[in-house]
Amino acid sequence: MRQLRGFLNSTWVDGQPSRTKLYNPSTGEAVAEVLEPSSSDLVAGLELARTKGGPELRQMTYAQRAEILTGMAEVNAAHAQELDELAMVNGGKTKAGAQFDVGGGTYTLQHYAELGRGIGDAKYRTDGRWLQLSSRHLQFIGQHVWVPVSGVAIGINADNFPAWSLAQKVARSILAGVSFLCKPATATALVAHRMVELWVEAGILPDGVLQLFMGDFSSHLGNLQEDDVIAFTGSAETGGRIAYHTRRIGYRFSAETDSSNAAALGPDVQDGSPTWQLFIDHAVFATTFLTGQMCTSLRRLLVPREKTQAVVDALVAELSKVVVGNPADPSVTIGPLTTADRLREVQRGLRLLRQEGRVVYEGQGSRSPVGGTPSGNFFWPTVVLVNEGIEALMSQHLEVFGPVIQITAVDPKPSVVSEVSARGGGSLVGAVYSDDVPWVTAVAQGLMGHTGRVYVANSRVDRKAPNPATVLPHLVHGGPGRAGGGEELGGLRGLEAFQRRVALEGDEWLVNAVIGTPRTREAVAAS
């Protein structure tokens, strides 16, 4: 069986076989195992990152760091086919799903490379314009500057987006000037491991800038220092355990965790209208794409009571067309859940939802998975009509991480809609569908109080525009409360997790010399 080693201190290191193996979730076959590096190898890797990788990156300009990202994106693009196949075998993704993960990662690397090129030949990124601080002394100014943290960034990822999650974190970390250690979720680590292998083979990374840990990191948290950063994606439970350590030692922690995302349909939207169709499209996408395993999948449709039956009918019409099975068969449109644990969690979640509603569509019927085996983690699209919004409490908070969507009848008063949505306890995304501008305004303002991203759609939104589940590198990704309270992406905002804002104050000439503004740089060189 294939063995996946960590890459630490410029070496592929041996280690103990991890208890968790990597499987093909369509067949239940084991495809690889992980060799967990020793604590001393990890410590040596962290030391290399702190003393060599970090300092080297910090000496580079943004344009030079961007060049590294461009190289990484090119390697990814050249091996897209191979990476897609690994994502299909080890993650149960369809070809389209694999491309979304792998290609989305490549796109994000390119996006950050472009932002870095835009900053150009500068080591420091200013924040806002300079300020005159003394009316008596006109040359006395202040200027805010973003400065990389002096430690290491640890990217801990979830099992649903092994490629994209790694790519978006490493892109931001390297462009920010901070060396990076990748810790993929073991269950689907094949893609991330191969990406790091390809990047290392390509020889585009200075020593200590990118390293890889495989297996369980939790016993190693004590090796981090207060100038390190953890960027975590995963469950609120695991995040809470890490957070305890971060506060004890004091390093920075940014989390993106659970989310029960809601979409609200306006009372003005007529069955069959363009806005209606967009709503149904997005709901079907949320239920089927990547087998409903996106942290940004819409989970809850909040619908005026008299429209619930029509929504159910429209969803069922689409969901009955899907083909569940092994993505190795090109006719399959929904693959298995990523792991057996995820399958058990979805089954458990559905049992809980039944306590506050009833299942109105179970996709499986008498069908069996195409090209899979009984050991595959298959689950068919399911629609649950839960109790009216003012009654459903638990179900509004529950995130069933699979192809299950719930419909809740609500009084379409904006205050009620946003109160029912808020029962999610903090969400990554919320969506509003209506052509009634005052209604959209009121509901969206309500959602903004407990949501990281709010998607507003009317009949002018094209069906080919990004949908609410899509995380674009341009916009911040994260949400309050159970969604983790973190913030990722958002263009250059995404570098802030790896940098600190420093105030420079003093004589204008000196301040500009320290930052290295072009005018001053030339003059200093000539002096």
Next chain:
Amino acid sequence: MRQLRGFLNSTWVDGQPSRTKLYNPSTGEAVAEVLEPSSSDLVAGLELARTKGGPELRQMTYAQRAEILTGMAEVNAAHAQELDELAMVNGGKTKAGAQFDVGGGTYTLQHYAELGRGIGDAKYRTDGRWLQLSSRHLQFIGQHVWVPVSGVAIGINADNFPAWSLAQKVARSILAGVSFLCKPATATALVAHRMVELWVEAGILPDGVLQLFMGDFSSHLGNLQEDDVIAFTGSAETGGRIAYHTRRIGYRFSAETDSSNAAALGPDVQDGSPTWQLFIDHAVFATTFLTGQMCTSLRRLLVPREKTQAVVDALVAELSKVVVGNPADPSVTIGPLTTADRLREVQRGLRLLRQEGRVVYEGQGSRSPVGGTPSGNFFWPTVVLVNEGIEALMSQHLEVFGPVIQITAVDPKPSVVSEVSARGGGSLVGAVYSDDVPWVTAVAQGLMGHTGRVYVANSRVDRKAPNPATVLPHLVHGGPGRAGGGEELGGLRGLEAFQRRVALEGDEWLVNAVIGTPRTREAVAAS
């Protein structure tokens, strides 16, 4: 004896007398005691803030919130004389020190009022410009918006700046749209308590927008919720205890804690030159002003070996002129330390410094405090010459919070200077004095790696410009590591601790309607 009550749920509430009393540190006389509110009164106050104060503020525009701040600043200004006197009696401040605290608070309120007026008639503050997100669909845009958190802000303050600390936190919180609960340090709470009393009497605050807790808050941290924010100033030790709770519940925590600030003198600076004089001026200010009790006081002077004796001589010449005593006597230039605990800590710190160096100046000699009593917490300016920079380890980390300054001889190589400075473990401010531009650049870039604010001074800096200890509302205040990792002030950046950045995405017209851009607002009103 004067009894200080909390203001919760629109009422001045009774409570248990706190164990800690308030003293006049010049005489040792008790001047007030605190009645600590009950847990149920606190819970009622938090509930009012969440259900009434917060929602009301969030409905206001920035201009309307700015009007509240203007009212608060006017009340402060009208009672400046009374507040100064309370700060002198209860804090041991000289008149100039009291004005720095009280007047600095008023100035900060005015500064944020002005920023709010600048944003004007808008409920939402945008972050960056709108972005086109779909090449196929030109009206599909993204826009980032700052949105207030839905919880309460708790401002926990240290004993050295009761007025300014309260003012700068409440100004940012109210302008951000978040209701505020003030928790002053008990030892010097007289000024803060009176400020809240005056603001309440003036009737300028909507219900639940500003409340006051007196006494020990630590047993109440469990009453906070995940959408609350703590803005803490105080010791790293207390901060760590609060941080443990914040992570258990999940609310936000921003801290400004200990700091051992360093100032580096360039090898080019000649004794008696303008840059030299500035360096000596700032060192004297750090040692004497507010009896050295500023978190931004310079503590460590890093000086080329051959210049150390001249620096000692210049400092001693100035320090021998000070008059220590009871600030009630107008001849006094240095008051007592704020509390008996602080005095013991300074004595202990000096014992530790002696282990790595020797005292070259002890101000007291045979002098006794002017107008004070033996129970006063007096301490005379003291200069310690510690071991060479490469040897001194503990002393570089120690923050002696009083009129004690240490001088360290260092090899003036920029890498050595910044390494010795970094032994502070993260600082609020660092300063560099030199006319050698490449040297300043190298040292300042080094300091930026572990410092929140870096002050660069040359012969062009006027002696009347702000000095490194001054915290201006324009610039961010905070630092990494033991300095707490938080960020305060910095103009509108200072609102970020109380807000979240939300991404709005969708049809351009709808996005603008949600934010309420003027053009859209008029059109919607007309529709």
